[in-house]
Amino acid sequence: MGRPKVLIIDDEAEFSTTLAERLALRDYEAIAPTSLSQVRSLIADELPDVLLLDLRMPGLNGLELLRETKRTNPGIEIIVVTGQTDPGIVTAAMEAGAYDFMIKPVDLSKLMEKIDEVTSRQRDRQTNNGD
């Protein structure tokens, strides 16, 4: 397995693209679409290891997308990165299968720790499956 593939879904393109760039500098394969119109097919095409997902976006229900993705591609781990802290929505996201929950603005090193955590787990799982 090569570099971890991270897909960042956020309506704030300024945020997502910059974050992607920084992750790329740190040897991650990071993709941040500037338009969210094709987001479902993008997920299906790219099949990232980790999905960084905002919950509140215009025209897109993050929570629904989360559930859908976990159903269609349970292998993709999802970390919610949002400015929203309503306890109800946090709980809902965790119940829907999110790996973790981070409030913006996030500390990059902490985010990377999480991504690494997720990918190493995925790697373990694959290794185990391979046995």
Add this chain to the structure above:
Amino acid sequence: MTGIKAKLASLLTFRDQYKNLGVKLFVIYGAIAALPLACIVSIGYFWLYSISWEDFHQRLQKQTEDVSQSLDFFLREKISGLRLVSSMARPEVVTNDAALQGILQLMKQEFAEIVDVGVIDSKGTQIAYAGPYNLKGRSYSDHDWFHEVSVRDTYISEVFMGYRKIPHFAIAVKKLIHGGASYYIWRITIDVEALNKRIHSVSLPEKDDVFLVNSQGIIQTASRLSGSVLQPSFVTPGMLPLRYTTAEIRTIPHQKKTIGYMYLRNTPWILVMTTARQTHDMIVDFLRRDFSLISLSVLLILIGIVANYFMAQMVVSWIETSDKVKEEALRQTEHADKLASIGRLAAGVAHEINNPLAIINEKAGLMRDLVKRAPDFAYQDKFNAVVEGILKSVDRCRTITHRLLGFARQMDVMPEILDLNTLLRDVIGFLEREMTYRGIHLELELDDDLPAIESDRGQLQQVFLNIVNNGLDAVKDGGHIGVRTFRKDAHTISVAIRDDGHGIPPDTLERIFEPFFTTKGKGKGTGLGLSITYGIVKKLGGDIHVESELGKGTTFIVELPTRGFVAEEGGE
């Protein structure tokens, strides 16, 4: 502010309103109780009055009739005696004074009041006389009584003085002689004293009187109050209609007396009994006799008044308590609403700021990343310092918004296990800037061995923020704020927040937790802070009290149960 003032004013007038309500209840209950009582008393009084009136009249009537009967008997006796004498007397007696004298003596033995006796012939000449005066040969032919007795056989005269200057009256009877062809008239005179004795044989109360008058109202017998014999009395001619068989009762308003009267048959006299007593005198007498009844009634009325007073007080206090409970509930709801809307606002703001903050964060981070990859960049150190500055500011903003979100999240009651010391540090962190600006020294004495408690984080933050804020308002720049935590007992943790500010005067201290009570200037405080604080602490099953000394400072002590809150919540 005007709204708050109006509320304060209405709170003040509430006290008067309760007082008024108490008075109204007292009066209304009193009236309700008094009305039937008054009816019963009135009915009782009128009933008693009518009975007394009847009794009074009957007694007067009876007395009058008794005296009348006695007089009647007395006069009949005299008339019968005289008739008997006239019938039995031998014919020569009428011409023989000595024999007549003998008869007078005999009669006097029976009736000492007889003064004299005379015989008058049909021509009106007194042909025989026995007595102390020389009246023999006197002619009565032109006297009215002579004619009357000739017709009616019997005659009783009015009282007169006559020649003797002693009031007396005469009784005359006709005696037929010669087989009815002619007649003599026998006549005796009697001292009025005889009548007086008869009349006054009944014992009378002091203000009562009994006497005879003639039809002209001239007094005939001794009277205590109405004048002397042969003087006019208050009775005027025609005033008293004829009554023979029964006594009649009259009230004489301008004399304030009641009279009973009767005409005496075959006499010119009217018997008059007067009394100054009134019906209500009888009632007073009656009540005086039954003094215990009156005392009992008065006692019962007094008990009623006292009971009524206490009942009114009790009802008012019930109403007041229920109003207070309602008010408190309303206040709590208002506070909760207010806090909830503040919370929503804070959450909205924090969320909106978080997004641009994240962009700044990433952009600055990228800048640093890029510069790191250009080692020959001349201003690398300077550039890194600038970016570091940006990131630090972002970090500060993040702390603030996260804390705001923390507050916002806690508006609903959410019990959780929490560490009080950490919570206090959080709260103080929020106020740290102000303290630093003002040079206020913070002294933290947090007991590290405190157990975790089960309580509501947000509400507790609100409580301590409020108290510390109050402390900050009280101290001068450069003053001291102390926060100490300690275990009070196995189930209670205490937090003491102390300042060395101006202190609180005792009268203010008493009202410090009252809603809308503020000593801060106009527009500065709502006067709700400490009352909300108090409400929250109580809701969390804790307690709060305050100690203060003027000029030395104030200490708020919050006591929280380690588990009590949950138990209380569960019980609701």
